[in-house]
Amino acid sequence: MQSYLIKNAKIVNENKVFTGDVLIEDRYIKQIATNIEATTATIINAEGKYLIPGMIDDQVHFREPGLTHKANIATESKAAIAGGITSFIEMPNTVPQATTQELLEEKFEVARKTSYANYSFMFGGTNDNLEELLKTDSKNVAGIKLFLGSSTGNMLVDNEDVLEKIFSSTKLLISVHCEDEATIRKNTEEYKAKYGDDIPVKYHPIIRSEEACYLSSSKAIELAKKTGARLHIFHLSTEKETHLFRNDIPLEEKQITAEVCVHHLWFTDADYDVKGTHIKWNPAVKTQKDKDGLWKALLDDRIDVIATDHAPHTLEEKDNVYTKAPSGGPLVQHAVTAVLEKVKEGVLPIEKAVEKMCHNPAKLFSVEKRGFIKEGFFADLVIVDPAQNWEVSKENILYKCGWSPFEGQKFSNKITHTFVNGNLMYNEGEFNEEIKGERLVFNR
Known part of the structure; x- marks a missing residue:
């Protein structure tokens, strides 16, 4: 699997917001630190953007x-x-x-x-x-x-x-x-x-x-x-x-x-x-x-x-x-x-x-290793640009039904990247359609 290094993100997790890097390897969050070096990882500069759990x-x-x-x-x-x-x-x-x-x-x-x-x-x-x-x-x-x-x-x-x-x-x-x-x-x-x-x-x-x-x-x-x-x-x-x-x-x-x-x-x-x-x-x-x-x-x-x-x-x-x-x-x-x-x-x-x-x-729901930005958890992560303006319209709606109750609504933030199990599934409007998600497991 491809590894990714998200740099300079405003990480939101467990009631804290802090600037840092997140290294993704083999489906999981490998490391969270203020400055990570990883020569083989694909680097995504998230400066000025939020990184939140999916x-x-x-x-x-x-x-x-x-x-x-x-x-x-x-x-x-x-x-x-x-x-x-x-x-x-x-x-x-x-x-x-x-x-x-x-x-x-x-x-x-x-x-x-x-x-x-x-x-x-x-x-x-x-x-x-x-x-x-x-x-x-x-x-x-x-x-x-x-x-x-x-x-x-x-x-x-x-x-x-x-x-x-x-x-x-x-x-x-x-x-x-x-x-x-x-x-x-x-x-x-x-x-x-x-x-x-x-x-x-x-x-x-x-x-x-x-x-x-x-x-x-x-x-x-x-x-x-x-x-x-x-x-x-x-x-x-x-x-x-x-x-x-x-x-x-x-x-x-x-x-x-x-x-x-x-x-x-x-x-x-x-x-x-x-x-x-x-x-x-x-x-x-x-x-x-x-x-x-x-x-x-x-x-x-x-x-x-x-x-x-x-x-x-x-x-x-x-x-x-x-x-x-x-x-x-x-x-x-x-x-x-x-x-x-x-x-x-x-x-x-x-x-x-x-x-x-x-x-x-x-x-x-006691979902296993999801919902947080923690080392060892699945890398289900979302990068949000808090300063990108866009409007919901027929042209950018992805639902099969082709409409939204938000049509015409102008938003001032936009999701730019989504990782699912460490895979970059959505990247600035482009989808990775080769990989599928996984069945959730519950710690009960």
């Missing part, structure tokens, strides 16, 4: 198998590495759903052949697959995913006895989508009675309301406390929910953790007038008060992780009336850049951004 995105939907007209593992992992995401955890609501061990391993095999980033998958829990769920290998599978509110793929788990059995029976991390289905159905029927199928999208956060989110999240937390389950709640979208979580103990001691996604930190319900169904997500983008509350909880450590919930659909699908337009949008290419834009705006320190995107997902 983001570990704990929630993506790459649509393979069965939905590959929207996306596939190859296209979306390529967009991810261009966006500084070096590892991802993909969700089970594909076609067929990953609800048996055999189907789960088929997804791993596709990723082995086609993914440019490192990968793992969630096993999907249902109302009737507990026996199969309990076969899940904790060292080789990221965890269990349960939909407590219906979303794309219709994997709703709504049997309370089954839920308690799942929570009581596994030590694996259980990740949940929390929205109360009865509340959503009631609200949907009320608005359909008034508008038919063409409900103005601005009512999406009222239909999939704060009440629906809080009711479901609080029930899940109550059940986790009762059973001792390890619970991780995906994509918080309301200020009210943030008060369900603790910040008085270290992450390593938490049994109940929380994630926020980039779109809930960036958009509000004021954006529906312009963006329409292109920012229709489940849970919904809500109010400025909710957005402010999510930022506050992220900064004070009630929220532990930033993710994307990357979930592409075609424009033809999204440009439908409300009831027919699916929820979700593509984000992996632009998420890190969007968070770093907030760093430049003074909303959060870069050390905190790296903690939430890189360190904490590695800790929370």
